[in-house]
Amino acid sequence: MPPPDIEAIAEQVFVALADPSRRAILAALASGGPATATDLAGRLPITRQAIAKHLALLAEAGLVTAEPGERRRVRYRLRSAPMRVAQQFLAALARDWDGPLDALKDHLDQHVADPRDADRGLNTSRRQD
Amino acid sequence: MPFPDRIERTVEIAHPPAKVWAALTTAEGLSAWFGQEVRIDLRPGGSAWMKWDNGHTADMRVERVEEPAVFGFTWHIYGLPEDDPRRTYVEFSLQSAGAGTLLTVVESGFAQLPEDAYRTAYHGNTQGWASELGELADYLDAAA
Numbered sequence: 001m002p003p004p005d006i007e008a009i010a011e012q013v014f015v016a017l018a019d020p021s022r023r024a025i026l027a028a029l030a031s032g033g034p035a036t037a038t039d040l041a042g043r044l045p046i047t048r049q050a051i052a053k054h055l056a057l058l059a060e061a062g063l064v065t066a067e068p069g070e071r072r073r074v075r076y077r078l079r080s081a082p083m084r085v086a087q088q089f090l091a092a093l094a095r096d097w098d099g100p101l102d103a104l105k106d107h108l109d110q111h112v113a114d115p116r117d118a119d120r121g122l123n124t125s126r127r128q129d
Numbered sequence: 130m131p132f133p134d135r136i137e138r139t140v141e142i143a144h145p146p147a148k149v150w151a152a153l154t155t156a157e158g159l160s161a162w163f164g165q166e167v168r169i170d171l172r173p174g175g176s177a178w179m180k181w182d183n184g185h186t187a188d189m190r191v192e193r194v195e196e197p198a199v200f201g202f203t204w205h206i207y208g209l210p211e212d213d214p215r216r217t218y219v220e221f222s223l224q225s226a227g228a229g230t231l232l233t234v235v236e237s238g239f240a241q242l243p244e245d246a247y248r249t250a251y252h253g254n255t256q257g258w259a260s261e262l263g264e265l266a267d268y269l270d271a272a273a
Contacts, residue, residue: 006240006242007131007132007240010132084209084213087208087209088206088209088215088239088240088241089132089239089240090208091206091207091208091209091239092132092133092134092136092239092240094207094208095136095207095236095239097136097138097234097236098138100162100163101138101140101232101234103162103163104140104142104149104152104153104162104163104232105140105142106162107152107161107162108142108143108144108148108149108152109143
């Protein structure tokens with residue numbers, strides 16, 4: 001079995017989240033648990049028909065799964081695995097090394113052997129974060 | 130353009146490696162520029178801990194200690210739930226450059242495969258709270 005393409009999985013998540021209706025549907029499933037298209041239509045300002053269409057797309061992308069049941073009673077459930085894959089990409093973007101490295105430089109510059117050096121020039125390049 | 134697995138930065142620091150080393154590997158040094166509260170057991174396999182003013186904490190495991198050239202540790206990926214087992218590896222390399230130091234930091238492992246990716250991402254299992262609650266119910270039933 002080939003390894004899952006985590007990039008493709010993350011992309012599905014970001015594409016889904018870019019649409020306000022799909023975002024609202026995913027948020028509703030996350031906060032309230034599995035729900036039918038009819039349940040969701042009662043809670044969201046989106047028609048049942050549109051919700052059903054979005055749920056079908058989300059299921060195809062693997063972001064929700066349909067529980068077995070007769071039509072109109074099918075409950076959809078959020079799948080957490082693809083969300084966790086997307087999280088790690090966000091983590092790379094959210095990781096900040098520039099700030100800490102600036103702080104490290106500032107710290108070392110403030111503790112130079114000759115305090116006059118600290119007063120001359122070095123402080124002017126210090127960034128205030 | 131694929132998402133990055135590693136983040137790399139190199140900075141020139143106008144102080145010798147020994148001084149930079151102390152700032153990177155001692156509780157006193159680290160607390161002056163990184164976390165506000167720091168504990169560190171500086172040996173491979175030793176644990177370290179940092180706390181920031183915003184309440185965020187980091188548990189680290191020291192991996193490489195080669196004074197004054199290489200200091201490496203792993204830590205939990207910032208932004209992921211606390212129980213997520215994935216960790217990134219951070220390595221500081223110090224290279225003498227004139228009177229100063231060329232400091233490189235590499236953090237890698239952002240694109241690692243989640244441990245349960247095979248099970249959950251491809252086998253269509255429905256994981257999450259519902260199934261975990263189901264397991265809890267099974268466990269309680271069996272114990273009753």
